[in-house]
Amino acid sequence: MKKIYTCIICPNSCEIETEVSDREILSITGNLCPKGDAYVRQEILAPERTIATSVLVANGVLPLVSVRLVRPIPKNRIFDVMEEIKKIKLQAPVASGDIVRKNILGLGSDIIATRSVQAISAADPAKI
Numbered sequence: 001m002k003k004i005y006t007c008i009i010c011p012n013s014c015e016i017e018t019e020v021s022d023r024e025i026l027s028i029t030g031n032l033c034p035k036g037d038a039y040v041r042q043e044i045l046a047p048e049r050t051i052a053t054s055v056l057v058a059n060g061v062l063p064l065v066s067v068r069l070v071r072p073i074p075k076n077r078i079f080d081v082m083e084e085i086k087k088i089k090l091q092a093p094v095a096s097g098d099i100v101r102k103n104i105l106g107l108g109s110d111i112i113a114t115r116s117v118q119a120i121s122a123a124d125p126a127k128i
């Protein structure tokens with residue numbers, strides 16, 4: 001079966017044509033460099049994705065803080081991880097880079113905060 005992928009590794013966005021039979025890769029063409037080949041092989045054999053979202057913060061100057069995974073996880077576990085993230089409620093203050101949840105679902109990826117949220121009591125009232 002033929003399938004075309006658009007490589008997302010660099011702005012060239014190469015259209016890469018593949019031919020796959022029973023999960024065996026028969027051909028990969030159209031990539032301008034080896035990174036495209038590696039990208040497509042990963043997509044076919046073990047696709048991964050990352051997540052960037054928000055979690056609730058109690059007692060913070062903002063009600064939410066942005067978070068992301070530090071490394072991609074298997075694409076088929078995205079919904080499981082999102083369900084876990086929905087359960088998280090942090091207590092302010094939160095610092096950018098704080099590990100919000102370590103090794104989520106045992107997948108080898110941590111969730112970290114990507115911005116800081118001060119506690120209401122510590123905030124400068126003029127900046128709230």
Ligand code: SF4
Pocket residue numbers: 007008009010011012013014031032033034035036037
């Ligand atoms: S195949 Fe190489 S040149 Fe083409 S988009 Fe991917 S990384 Fe860029």
